[in-house]
Amino acid sequence: MSNYDTHEYDVLIIGAGGAGLRAAIEASSAGVSVGLVCKSLLGKAHTVMAEGGIAAALGNVDERDNWKVHFADTMRGGQYVNNWRMAELHAKEAPDRVRELEAWGALFDRTKDGRILQRHFGGHKYPRLAHVGDRTGLEMIRTLQDHGVHQGIDVHMECTIITLLKDGDRVVGAFGYERERGRFKLFHAKGVVLATGGVGRAYKITSNSWEYTGDGHTLAYHAGAELMDMEFVQFHPTGMVWPPSVCGILVTEGVRGEGGILLNSLDRRFMFDDIPEMYKNQTADSEEEGWRYTQGDKNARRPPELLTRDHVSRCIVREIKEGRGSPHGGVYLDISWINKKIPNAEDHIKRKLPGMHHQFKQLADIDITKEPMEVGPTTHYIMGGIRVDAETQMSTLAGLFAAGECATGINGANRLGGNSLSDLLVFGKRAGEFAARFAKENRAGNIDTDAVGKAAAWALEPFSQDSGLGNDGEGPFQIHHELQKMMQNLVGIVRTENEMAQALDGIEDLKKRAERIRVYGNREYNPGWHTALDLTSLLTVSEAITRSALERKESRGAHYRDDYPEKDAALGRVNIIVREGAHGEMEVRRQPIPEMSAELKHIIEEMK
Amino acid sequence: MKSATFRMWRGDARGGSLKDYTTEISEGMVVLDAILQIQAEKANDLACRWNCKAGRCGSCSAEINGMPKLMCMSRLSDLPLEHPVLVEPLRAFPPVKDLVTDVSWNFRVKKNIKKFKPRPPDAADGTWRISQGDVDRVQEFRKCIECFLCQDVCHVLREHHLHDEFIGPRFFVHVAALEMHPLDTENRIEELQKTNGIGYCNITKCCTKVCPENITITDNAIIPLKERVVDQLYDPLGRLFRTFQQQK
Numbered sequence: 065m066s067n068y069d070t071h072e073y074d075v076l077i078i079g080a081g082g083a084g085l086r087a088a089i090e091a092s093s094a095g096v097s098v099g100l101v102c103k104s105l106l107g108k109a110h111t112v113m114a115e116g117g118i119a120a121a122l123g124n125v126d127e128r129d130n131w132k133v134h135f136a137d138t139m140r141g142g143q144y145v146n147n148w149r150m151a152e153l154h155a156k157e158a159p160d161r162v163r164e165l166e167a168w169g170a171l172f173d174r175t176k177d178g179r180i181l182q183r184h185f186g187g188h189k190y191p192r193l194a195h196v197g198d199r200t201g202l203e204m205i206r207t208l209q210d211h212g213v214h215q216g217i218d219v220h221m222e223c224t225i226i227t228l229l230k231d232g233d234r235v236v237g238a239f240g241y242e243r244e245r246g247r248f249k250l251f252h253a254k255g256v257v258l259a260t261g262g263v264g265r266a267y268k269i270t271s272n273s274w275e276y277t278g279d280g281h282t283l284a285y286h287a288g289a290e291l292m293d294m295e296f297v298q299f300h301p302t303g304m305v306w307p308p309s310v311c312g313i314l315v316t317e318g319v320r321g322e323g324g325i326l327l328n329s330l331d332r333r334f335m336f337d338d339i340p341e342m343y344k345n346q347t348a349d350s351e352e353e354g355w356r357y358t359q360g361d362k363n364a365r366r367p368p369e370l371l372t373r374d375h376v377s378r379c380i381v382r383e384i385k386e387g388r389g390s391p392h393g394g395v396y397l398d399i400s401w402i403n404k405k406i407p408n409a410e411d412h413i414k415r416k417l418p419g420m421h422h423q424f425k426q427l428a429d430i431d432i433t434k435e436p437m438e439v440g441p442t443t444h445y446i447m448g449g450i451r452v453d454a455e456t457q458m459s460t461l462a463g464l465f466a467a468g469e470c471a472t473g474i475n476g477a478n479r480l481g482g483n484s485l486s487d488l489l490v491f492g493k494r495a496g497e498f499a500a501r502f503a504k505e506n507r508a509g510n511i512d513t514d515a516v517g518k519a520a521a522w523a524l525e526p527f528s529q530d531s532g533l534g535n536d537g538e539g540p541f542q543i544h545h546e547l548q549k550m551m552q553n554l555v556g557i558v559r560t561e562n563e564m565a566q567a568l569d570g571i572e573d574l575k576k577r578a579e580r581i582r583v584y585g586n587r588e589y590n591p592g593w594h595t596a597l598d599l600t601s602l603l604t605v606s607e608a609i610t611r612s613a614l615e616r617k618e619s620r621g622a623h624y625r626d627d628y629p630e631k632d633a634a635l636g637r638v639n640i641i642v643r644e645g646a647h648g649e650m651e652v653r654r655q656p657i658p659e660m661s662a663e664l665k666h667i668i669e670e671m672k
Numbered sequence: 673m674k675s676a677t678f679r680m681w682r683g684d685a686r687g688g689s690l691k692d693y694t695t696e697i698s699e700g701m702v703v704l705d706a707i708l709q710i711q712a713e714k715a716n717d718l719a720c721r722w723n724c725k726a727g728r729c730g731s732c733s734a735e736i737n738g739m740p741k742l743m744c745m746s747r748l749s750d751l752p753l754e755h756p757v758l759v760e761p762l763r764a765f766p767p768v769k770d771l772v773t774d775v776s777w778n779f780r781v782k783k784n785i786k787k788f789k790p791r792p793p794d795a796a797d798g799t800w801r802i803s804q805g806d807v808d809r810v811q812e813f814r815k816c817i818e819c820f821l822c823q824d825v826c827h828v829l830r831e832h833h834l835h836d837e838f839i840g841p842r843f844f845v846h847v848a849a850l851e852m853h854p855l856d857t858e859n860r861i862e863e864l865q866k867t868n869g870i871g872y873c874n875i876t877k878c879c880t881k882v883c884p885e886n887i888t889i890t891d892n893a894i895i896p897l898k899e900r901v902v903d904q905l906y907d908p909l910g911r912l913f914r915t916f917q918q919q920k
Binding site: 104105106107108109110112113163166167168169171172173174177178179180196197199202203206210211213214219221244273274275306307308309310313314419422423426427428539540541542545583584585586588589590591592593595 | 698699700701702712713716719721722723724725726727729730745768769770775779782787788798799800801802803804807810811814817850853855
C-alpha cells in the first residue's frame with residue numbers, strides 16, 4: 065500500500081489557468097471549500113501566452129456590435145458544428161465577464177473617452193477584443209490570481225493528477241503526485257472541475273508549453289466521459305520559423321489586426337488570391353480598403369489576412385508547397401510597411417506590439433519595425449474536448465465538470481482569435497458555480513482504495529523497468545519526440561486516410577514501447593518520470609484526434625482532408641464522439657447536432 | 673556540428689556540486705534549449721522549471737555565468753562558449769533540486785498585501801472612465817512576469833536573508849501597481865514602512881538591472897513609494913495639516 069496525503073474539499077479544480085482560476089473564484093464565492101491544483105507554479109499557466117485580447121461585444125469602439133453579431137461570427141467561424149447554446153451564452157455573457165475583470169483590477173488599453181479599447185481580430189466583424197498591448201493573457205491571469213488568493217482557496221502548486229476516482233458512476237475525487245518530493249496526494253471532493261487546457265505537445269511544431277499534454281481529456285476519457293470534436297485542431301497561421309530552436313513560438317494575430325500583411329517570396333499579398341465564398345461579402349476588394357479597415361474606417365471591410373485561422377494557415381501552406389515560401393520554410397509577415405502610411409510608425413509598432421518587438425529582437429535578431437518576420441503555421445489549440453452541458457458545464461459523468469480548452473462546444477470546427485479568453489471566463493464561471501451547487505446538493509462519495517493503490521503502482525512502474533524485465537527500456541523523451549514528429553507529419557494541417565491509418569499503427573507501437581519506458585533517478589523533481597506519465601495522456605489524445613479525423617470524411621474548418629476536400633452537408637449536422645469501450649478500446653460514433661432555436665437561426669440568416 | 677559545455681549545479685537541499693555536460697548546439701539556441709537537450713539525452717532527472725519558452729511566464733529563472741536571467745531568453749551566441757557556461761539555481765531561495773528552488777515565500781508575501789479596492793463606478797452601467805495616460809504608468813508594473821530575478825539579486829534577501837522583514841523588489845512593484853492604480857482607494861503606506869521594510873532598500877538598482885521586462889523598478893516603483901512613506905509618516909507639518917483636516 066502506498067503512502068499519500070489526503071485533502072478534502074467541496075470542489076476540487078484541476079488546472080489553474082484562466083478557466084480554473086475563474087471557476088475557483090466562483091465556487092469559493094458560493095461559500096464552499098475549494099482546492100486548486102496546478103501543474104506548474106501559480107500564474108504560469110498557458111493563459112499568460114495569450115496575446116491579442118478577449119473577445120466581448122462591449123460595443124465601445126463600434127456601437128453596431130452586440131451579442132447577436134458575436135454569436136453569428138462565432139458560429140460562422142466554427143462552420144456551424146458548434147454547440148449553439150454555448151455560443152449564445154458566450155456571446156451574451158462575455159461583456160459582463162470582462163467588466164468584472166476591470167472591477168478586480170485589470171487595466172485594459174483605453175478609448176479616447178476612457179472606456180475599454182477594442183481591436184480588430186480575424187473573423188470578428190467589428191473591433192471586439194479588449195486588450196493590453198500584446199500581453200492580455202498575463203493581465204488576465206494576474207488579475208484572477210491576485211483576486212483569488214484573497215478568497216481562501218487552497219492552492220496545490222506543481223501537482224499532477226494521474227487519475228480520477230469514482231464511486232459508481234460519479235466522480236468523487238482525484239489522485240496524483242506533487243513534483244517537489246514525488247509524493248502522492250489524494251483529493252476527496254464532492255465536485256471536480258477539469259480546466260487543464262490543451263494537447264499541443266502531441267505535435268512537434270507548437271506554441272504550447274510542456275504542460276499541454278491533454279491530461280484533462282485523458283482523465284475524463286478513462287473515467288468514462290465522452291470526448292467530442294477531437295478532429296478539430298487549430299494550427300495558428302503565424303508561428304516563428306527561424307531560428308530552429310524557437311520554431312512554433314506564437315506571433316500574435318494582433319500584428320495583422322494592426323495592419324500587418326502576409327507576403328510570399330515574390331512580394332505578393334497572396335491572401336487576396338483565395339477568399340472563401342462565405343466571407344466574400346465581408347472582405348476588402350483592395351489593399352487600400354483593407355488598410356482603412358485596420359485604421360478604424362467603419363465603412364471598410366477586413367483585409368484577407370484577417371480571415372479565419374484555418375483558412376490563413378492553409379493559404380500559407382499552399383504558398384510554401386508551391387515554392388513561394390521564405391528561405392526558412394515560411395512566408396513573410398510585414399508590419400514595418402506601415403511606415404509608408406503613418407508618421408512615427410516605429411513608435412506606434414513598439415507601443416502596440418511591445419512583446420512581439422522584444423521577442424523577435426531577442427530571439428531572432430529581427431527588428432520588426434524595420435523588416436518582415438518569417439512565419440508559418442504552429443499547433444495552437446484544440447477545439448475538441450470533454451463533452452459538456454452548455455448551461456452547467458457538467459460532463460457526461462455526474463460530479464465531473466470541465467471548462468476552457470479541455471472542454472468543447474463553443475468553437476465548432478474552428479475557433480476565432482480572442483474567443484478563448486472569453487470562453488475561459490464565461491464557462492469557468494459557470495463550471496465553478498454549478499460544481500459548487502452540485503457539492504451542496506450531494507454528499508461526499510466513497511473513495512475506492514483499490515483504485516488508488518493501482519494508480520500508485522502504475523505511476524511507479526517506470527522506475528522498476530530495469531530490474532525485473534531484463535530489458536533496457538527506452539527513455540521517455542525519445543518516445544515523446546517520435547510521437548510529435550509522427551502527429552505533425554501524418555495528422556497535421558492536411559490529412560489523408562492513408563497517412564492517418566499509418567499514424568494509428570504508429571500510436572499502437574508507441575503505446576507498447578511506452579509501457580517499457582525506463583527512467584533514472586529518484587522521485588524528487590524528476591522530469592523524466594513526469595514525461596513518462598504525461599506520455600499516456602499524449603498517446604490517448606493522439607489516438608482520439610486520429611480516429612475522429614478518420615471518421616470525418618470531409619473538410620471543415622481546421623480539419624482538412626486531401627481525399628475529401630469539400631464540405632459534406634450530412635457531416636455538417638453531426639459531431640464526432642469518442643469514448644472508452646468496455647474492453648479499453650476507443651469507440652467512435654456520430655452524434656446528431658440538436659436543432660437550433662428559430663431565434664438563433666434568424667440571427668444567423670440576418671448576419672450572412 | 674559545434675558543441676558547448678554546460679557546468680551545472682546538481683544537488684538538493686542536502687548539498688550539491690557542479691557537473692559538466694557537453695552537448696551539440698545549433699543556430700539560435702538559447703540556454704534552455706541546451707538544458708532540455710541534456711535532459712533528454714543524458715540526464716532525465718535533471719530538474720528545471722520552464723513553461724512558455726518565450727519570456728512570458730517567468731518560470732525558467734537561473735543564474736547564468738553568475739547573472740540572474742531567464743534561460744529561454746539567453747542566447748548561446750551572446751555567451752563566451754570557449755569556457756563552460758555556468759548554470760546555477762537562484763541563490764536567494766532554498767534549493768529543491770538542481771535548477772529548481774523553493775520560491776513559495778513569494779506567494780506567501782503576496783497574500784499579505786492588501787487587495788485592490790476600487791472606487792465606486794463612474795457610470796450608471798457600473799463601468800469606469802480612465803485615461804490612457806493613467807493606465808500607461810501602471811501598466812509598466814503590471815508587465816511583471818514574476819520570474820523573481822529581482823528578488824534573487826537583491827542583497828537584502830540574498831546576503832542578509834531578511835525575508836521576514838522585507839518583501840523585496842517584486843512586491844514593491846506589486847504595491848506600486850496597486851497604489852498608483854487609477855481606481856484604487858486602499859492605503860498601504862503604513863505597511864510599507866512597518867512590515868514591508870521599504871527602508872532597507874538603499875537604491876542600488878540591481879533589481880532594475882536584471883528585470884527581463886525592463887521595468888524601472890527602483891526609479892518608478894520604489895522611490896515614489898519611499899516618497900509616499902516620507903510624506904505620510906515623517907513630515908510633521910503634513911501630519912498636522914492632515915489631522916486638522918480630519919477634525920474639520
